[in-house]
Amino acid sequence: MRYTIEEIRQMPEGQTFDCKSIHIEPKALANTIVAMANADGGMIAVGISDKTRRIEGVDQDKAHLNEILSTPFDFCVPSISVTTEFIPCQDSEGNDNHILIIHVPASPRLHANQADEAFWRVGDKSRKLPFEERLQLMYDKGERYYEDTPAYDATIEDIDMDAVKAYMKRIGYGKSPMEYLQENKGFLTYKGDVPQVSTACILLFGKHPQNFFPRARVRFIKYYGTEEKVGREMNVIKDVTFEGRILDQIQKTIDYLETQVKEHSYLGEDGLFKTDREYPKFVIQEMTVNSVCHRDYSIKGTEIQIKMFDNRLVFETPGKLPGIVRADNIRHTHFSRNPKIAEYLKAYDYVKEFGEGVDRMCRELSAIGTKEPQYNLVAFIMKATVWANVLEEGQENTISDQKRPESDQKDSKTTQKLPRNYPETTQKLPLDITPVQKEIIDFLLKCPYAGRKEISSHLDSLSEDGVKYNLKLLQQKGIIKRIGPNKGGYWKVLIFE
Template sequence: MELNKTIEYLRTKPEGQTFDRKSAKIDAKSLAVILVAMANADGGDIAIGIEDNGNVTGIDGNEQHINELLRASFDFCVPSVEVNAERLAYTNEYGQPNHILLIHVHQSMKLHTNQADEAFYRVGDQSKKLSFEQRLQLLYAKGGRYYEDEPVYNATIEDIDLAKVEDYIKVLSYGKDVITYLQENNAFVTHRGGVERVSGAAILLFGKNPQRFFPRSYVRFIRYKGTEAKVGTEMNVIKDVIFEGTILEVINKTIAYVQTQIKEFTFLGPKGLFVTIPEYPAFCWQELIVNAVVHRDYSIYGTDIQVKLFDDHLVVESPGFLPGLVRTYNIRHIHFSRNPKMAVFLRDYKIVKEFGEGVDRMYREMKEAGQPEPKYVQDDFILKATLQAKSLPNAERETTAEKTKEKPKKSQRNHPKKPENYQENIIQLIQEDPSITVIRLAKLLKKTPDSVRYQLRNLTTHGIIKHEGPTKAGKWIILKPI
């Protein structure tokens, strides 16, 4: 049998997420299941005329049946699946010409079903039938509907903290009152048939108690001793903390706490000066937390976002499919907001720093820090993002915690001056100029703007300061001493 290189490759290529082999005897309805599953997932290729064991049997001799297979994407898929098909020639073992049919299935932004109204999703080399809940989750992930726009059962405007709305419209410089804002913007509060409807976005952004309606819309932080999670008598959990509130409060609380758990390494640099670097670049782990909160699938009630910190890596787990056309292999460059209203809200509060570009920047910063690139894994309906910790020679390692345990020497002569308190310096500069900007603070403190923003969020979360007015023209107010 004389096979060209393409057919030999298709004969031996492992079946998986984006490739399948089928006999020409497959019926059109069965083929439609694979077409639907691939279109709903990542797209892919189907080689017709090659058996599962790799034997090439071809398609010639039954043109009517092959035409039925070619029409399967129209006749048995709802809506129709976009495909391209080509016939590849080869010579069989008897010296006779034959062909295989290679069908390329395009990835789709739509949710597809077969004629029986069953939805499938490609998982590895299988076409997995979706439950009603999973089907709805996939619809939200593809942007066919946005779950944040769905009305929340039994919620009323009384469940919204109007003071939080007031703070936000000041950031926007919105000229009308808070009730008008809620009723006229983003469909936060609507009326249908005389019934008041409050959206999920309104509750998650401004709710008095969002967890009443979204019980697991919190972030759970777990600190493990060692490099893997253990259970039973070997359970190695050191800390287990939950952060609740609106999505802004959850993000600020989580970031402030995780900051206290990230180690810093101090060592003598090449110029004879001590250098301090963190286990993970601050932007990177903060970006993972922000993305998990703003892009999680809130229609999944049974689980929560988890931030897991091990001795050598950090993992952030978020419920839901990757949204839109985003996949683990293109996540650096393809952007899609599962919850666009929440994303815009966080951008207005400067939590989302680089709209649509944060993941790519995270890859760059990990590379610049000499650390492996982030690793994303879609584990069924949970997205797991992992960062590897900074690795330094033992002779150069010295954590901040270890430094504080050192006993002071009797003579302080020639010792460096004790560093001033970072937050106290910020408060002092705000007292001197309540209208001071982040850029100005960063310049005076000789810190990065991101570092200053983090400290300001921390001070705001703990009720020490607050900001009034628009971002660029407002002022800081000190609420209590630090």
């Protein structure tokens, strides 16, 4: 995806993006390149000050630019095969100039700098790895790229080119589907004259992925009670399997889980209609995406299983926690076992920003008084448990119940009939609030941690720039307030206090 200079200036520094001054020393730049290559890859914009975001450009110092260009080869051990591009711009002095974009791939090897120091990307920092973590990462790198291995007996005919086209449109790639597959991510390579279709290609773009990977699917099992019973006491009340390409599996699984989540709708003391849920929507999505994105696809004997009990959801995923991720650092440490699959899902907004999803999930669970997810490895299965926000007995109903006709709802003993004339949000809003701004306020009441991109996705008619403009107006009117930093804070709607 090719970015404009303004888009790059607005990008927040994080797991996969960093800005660097043209004056940076190659030895210092090597640490960032090494850290990204060891983690999930990323993009470095050279010629933009990381402190002020002032556009310096790179044309004015050709000798130093050449040192920068040679950094991945001369200062990284082993060398890192980056790709580069120059984007035209006007620098802060008003002169025509360029910035340098360095695309760093996630590497299957462990890299270090010239001083034999290995680094790892954590958020917007490059952290030096201690010996134990460096050794663990070196071992895990070997299993990381199963997604690159050829899918046995797969041919070009097994690829759905329409699915490839849809993804190309999403990322703004202008060539043909075949060119994309041959020139990017190793999806399609050749052994002599014989095409080799990668595992990731089949999982993402295959016509029938389960023909090659029968257990690459998601199974949902719902139990009556809080324990899993077998034999004559078996307590399974739902058992549904979701197949297809990875994107289809995720969409179908999340949609179905939403029909099983209980809700409690009621009129609050402030006269506003409120809804409590067993599990926040973001938690349902994040746990599903993590399971599909980070499972070990080389383990072929079982599928992902999501088990719903009366008091918890358990996500059972083949494979241990990847890389140097552990149960005690998972909230702020990220490693993609399948980086190509992760990058694909990021383009479809299922991965918001590498390394931030678990932290946000923990915050949302804490906000409803529920403890953080628990992770434990049983044999080769990682079990992640999310505890429910247990609703009052007799007051909960599932989303699927709400969508049924009113005549059907009357027969349900567990469904609370909703008030017909509950107050609208607009009753307390100033008259000069536009319909779009009302939609933004309604969304922020439900999702206070949402960013501009997420709000824009919810409001199909409004771009991210439009969201930014309207948020500023609402702040000026004293209707909303930003609590905390841009990264990690949340929106507070003041008018309902």
